[in-house]
Amino acid sequence: MIRKIFFLTLVLITCFLTARSQSIKVSGRLCVPEQGCGGDSTRFEVTGAANIATYNWTFGDTQANTSNRALARHLYLQPGQYNIRVSLTFTGGAAPVSKDTTITIGDLPPAFEFFGGKEDTTICPGTKLLLDPYDSRFFKGTVPTDVTYLWYPSGDTTRTIEVDSMGCYSVEVKNKNGCTVTDRINVKICGESEQQASKWYFGSNAGISFEGGQPTAITDGKINTPEGTSSISDRKGNLLFYTDGRTIYDRDGNVMKSRDPAQDTVKLGGSPGSTQAALIVPQPSCRGCETIYYVFTTKDVNDSLKCLEYTTVDMRGNKGKGIVLEKNVLLQCGVTERLTSIQNPIDSSYWVLTHAYGTNQFILKRLTKNGLEDANSPSIGLPHDTKYRGEGQIKFATSGGKMGVVVPGPDRNYVEVYDFNDTTGTITNKITIDLGPAPPSAYGVEFSPDGTKMYVTLKGTKDSSSVLLQYDLTSKDSATVAASKLEVARSEQIFGALQYAPDGKIYMAIEGSGSLGVISQPDGTTLKDIDFQENGFDLGGKTSQLGLPNFVQSIIQPPTGPGISVADTCFGVPTQFQSGPICDPLKDKYEWDFGDGATSKDQSPTHLYAAPGLYTVKLRQYNQCKDTTMTYQLTIKPQPVADLGPDINACANSVELDSKSQYPNSQYIWLRNGRILNVPTTASKIRVDSTGLYIVVVAIGECYDMDTIQVILERPPLYKLKQDSTFCAGNSLRLDAGPGGSAYLWSTGATTQQITVNQTGNYVVTVTLPRTNNISCQVSDTVKVNVLPLPQISLTPPRNICANAQPVRLPASPTNGKWSGPGVDSTGLFTPKLQLIGAQTLSYAVKGANGCSNSASTVITVDSYPNFTLGPDMAYCADSLRILSGPAIPGATYFWSTGERTQSIQPKSSGTYRLIVGAGNCNNADTVAIKVLPMPNLTLPTKATVCVADNRTVALDAGGNPTFQYRWNPGGETTRIINVGKVGVYTVEVTNADGCAEDHSIEVVDMCEPQIYVPDAFSPNGDGTNDRLKVTTAHVADRDYEFRIYDRWGELIFRTNDKNEEWDGTYKGRSFPPSTYAWVVVYRSLYYPERGISTQRGAVLIAK
16 A cells, blocks of 8 residues: 555656646747848747657747647747747656747847948948948938947947948847848949959968959968968958868968867868869858858868868958858768859859769759758769869859860860859750870869850870960860860970969969969960960969969959940941940040040940041040040051952853952852852852852951952853763773863863773763864763662571581572582582581672672581580588589580579579580580478577576577477587576587588677665664665666655755665754655666666655
8 A cells, every 4th residue: 555655646746847847948030030031930949858759839820830840940920929839748658748938029120221222332442431221311211219230340339330441341230129130232442343362372382462453472371282272352352261171271371260169170171182172152141241151172082982071161250350160061972173163143142063973973052141052963074983084173264154174084185165054053065175195184274254265284294294275165066166276385394273363364373383374365366365474473482383272263353444445447437436434333424536636425436537547546534433544556457359350251161250359367258149159258269150240248357348240151062971871880981071172170070081980970071172262162061870789698597507407498688699618509408417517618699680790608617516414313401502514615505494594503492403505506405303401590699698696597599390409519408498597609500300400609698687676665763673765776887876865845855876875864954754755766777888877766655
């Protein structure tokens, strides 16, 4: 009875404590979402409870009002109070519980947009711009008074700030509920360009600064790496940070700190030997400035996993020097060393592209304001399936629309060019260019600013030179692009990476050099225009290696600004003029002087010059910020002249027209009676065969001229060559044009009176005959020559015939021919006699219906007969399988009844086995019966446990049936089951009735279950009997042990971690009255520590 009371009391106390300890934890955003930015859900979870089986959440909202997740999320779209309830069920039979809480979802401060929704604004140098989120010119509501302001990047907390420098500025407005709204504005300075790629760090402590538009060497870099790096600056060109893929350095050159100090010494996942080891990409923000940056890293191709990882940096941390949030987040393994990025112009997200190793799949990711997303990753192009093919650069064109990747050899180098849609991320229209044998190895690739040229470097070795190549991409045809190859440079130095720079030039790394190569005019089409300087930029005492910094290609834009451009420079045609804006979108004013006294104030004027010549054109262009004057040396070119000469009246089948125009790079279009005869051609002459009015148009670029000529052709007299002729193939025919001609011209190109032909075709001869009026007349005729084909013979006799087999009729087509050769009669009956063993050559001759004859031959091999036996029938145990073998005959074939085709097989089951051996056309067979005796097939465990300390035993059962025989070791027992009490390895050999034996080992290990005993009652009355409560344990670890006693109100009155400590029934010197007291023992098994912490509960009665 006492035990029942104790148990009931314990259950009531446990349920009471469980119900009291549970609560709902609320986290995340307690505000409605900001307009246009989605929202961060409110998160709910239950704390203080264990053994929960199910959850049922209601959020007090009509939107998605339930959830059954342990961590529930809900997005509230309206402000107000909401009642949240969670209903819980438990494992182990505990009663269900419901918990409630109330939350308040706050409203946002009034939304605002800088300058009515503009994302960019431009101011003049030296002026200040007032930024006010609630500017009365654009905000028409009530300005809030109970809000706070926080500006980025300055950290100001006033409602307004004044700015006078380029950059992104944002303000966060927070109300008393803690809810915020944000907007940003990009401020541009007239005449200044964005300079996010203005600081380069690479090689052996080398660097370049492009601030101000002109490159200067910088020598404070901490990077010393053989290949890829990446760096990033703000829009004003102030350095943010840079990396070699292993370490991130802040703007001061110090290793950037991590949010978790324990991560400070952890290296990034990039490899020094990776072509594009790192790439820094800013994460887009919904309405604020970009402050989070992803640092992507690649391993070199010798790494076993070849993983792509990323690390995130928050530039708001460490007082604007940046802080690493998390390192080396794994994206994907099995990738090459390639890495590039470009921005999506529609939604400002960023495409990040690499390539899989071992396949032809591109791997495309998309970085959005919400993080990384998988994108379309097509399988297209060459596989990157060797360590050589896994190296080299991949690049987007800065102008967009193109992507290129080098695929190095051996055996050959290639570069692939694709169209890339930077809005949708699709990769299409592959162009493959063979760069030639490797070495040298393809390494670098880059595009010109206008996207029409591509440059590739081939990295030389001690036995091969380095090469820099240019290709013209205006065609979509691979052969045409390949044919446009221009070798820009060849050198014994080792050429490396290529990178387009903010100054509009392309820079080339040279391993071990104190300077970089420079392509000064990447859009150029000739060596002079390109202006490549192999040692074009001095690094100030530092050294280049193979790599250059890797950037988001779209942040490097070519220099812009005003400049005179001209179109239509042919004399007699109005010339068009244009100039780009000084600083868009500010409006400019224009004052043109065309160099001949004429002027204009239009932005894009036209002007007709009175004469060809050289003119100095001047333009004054100005706006509220700047005033500039430019000059342009303009050449007005004379028109080309076409002259077809006088009209033609001739006796001829055709005449040649000559425009007498030999201008370089000119093109010609010919017309007859107003109809175009040809596509534009570079030929200044054309042959015509009809009377009519002919026109030629001669064009040199945009300048052209035309002329006309009347052609009248008088047909020559009739002329007959000879009758058409027919003869069999293999013969020839002589054609004779006859005497009396002053000149002969055959369609074959021959100019003799006679020619010899041996092919079917129409042969035309043109004979020039003299006329009385001194005008030569040409006559021509055609003869048709038909060369008859020889009959086509098809012989399909058997290749092999068994000696002494029945005679066989040899098939042949056509069937009207005759056979000859050893063993065959004229009708094709072949008799394989023994003396004919070996290869025999037979011939077949036939005459076709057209009278032409032909012959063919074939070879038949007469084979000998195979003799063999598989031996007597046999029986054996399944663990000692035998091998059946056929005879070893070179070239023989083997067909087993099992379907196998090998000379030997190993039967694994009982049955009758048949082998057919084929030698040429000869077959023989034999059969053998096999009985495979079964094994005992034991299914014993490999391990058993016994508690040695408790003197226990364990029964080991070998299984099987009464016909089995057993022998145990050690011990020698012959029974199926033995009992053991010692640890060790026990082996049993089991033999079945067929005599097949099998043995099995069982390892017996010492493992004891924990034991805990707590008395039901004790009487602390001082009589010396049962005065103290003691817990008795066995096989319980000292670690994690705890014994607790609670009174009936659930308050702790005794606690100990000592298994030997006893309770005397008092708490702080006060004795407790007779009653039932709940106890809890927390322990860990001594033998099974992996089970973790266990708990045992009960109750004890104090009786006095």
